[in-house]
Structure formats: structure tokens, C-alpha cells
Amino acid sequence: RKDGTSLSLGIRFNGRLIGEGCFWGFDLMGGAEIGFRILPRWQSQGFGRRALKLLMSLGEEMGLIRLYASVKKENIPSVRLLDSVMEKIGDDGFVNKYIHNY
DSSP, X not given: OOTTOEEEEEEEETTEEEEEEEEEOOOXXXXXXXXXXXXXXXXXXXXXXXXXXXXXXXXXXXXXXXXXXEEETTOHHHHHHHXXXXXXXXEOSSEEEEEEEO
């Protein structure tokens, strides 16, 4: 977990790859950015929420002390999800930025 590295994880359901979750942008002070995406066919079924919660748990197990996320404001489902589990720390009119401290 050093600056310039990333960790990508497949999200599977019944043996099928339906998305990915990732950590990147490790800041060498205990933080990293997280992200996830779910294939369109599998969206709006709770997989994004489950993936985000698992990433947050995994980040804690990895010894991280904070996570960051950002999402385009037009991505309403992801904005709502991040609003419900992370603290919004800003927006530039186009992108919302979030933080989660352990």
C-alpha cells in the first residue's frame, strides 16, 4: 500500500463477475480513495451498497484510517448511496467529495 499503487477486486454474484471495487490513491498517511461500479444489468439491486460496505470493512482490516470517494453529481444513485454512508466534504458544482474516518 504505497503511493502509486492500487488494488482492484472483482464483485461476483452466483459465480458471475458483475462489477469491481477498488482502492487507489494511497496517501501514505492512512488514507485511500475507493470506488466501485456495477454492470448495468445488476444495478438497482443492492449490489452497490453491499460492495461499498465491504470495501469500507476491508479498508479497516487493511489498517487504513480514512477513505475518500468522489462521484459526479449527475450519478444520482451513487450520490444517494454515498450520502447515506459517508460524510460529504465538498463539491465543485460537478463532483461531490466524501470522507469516512474509522
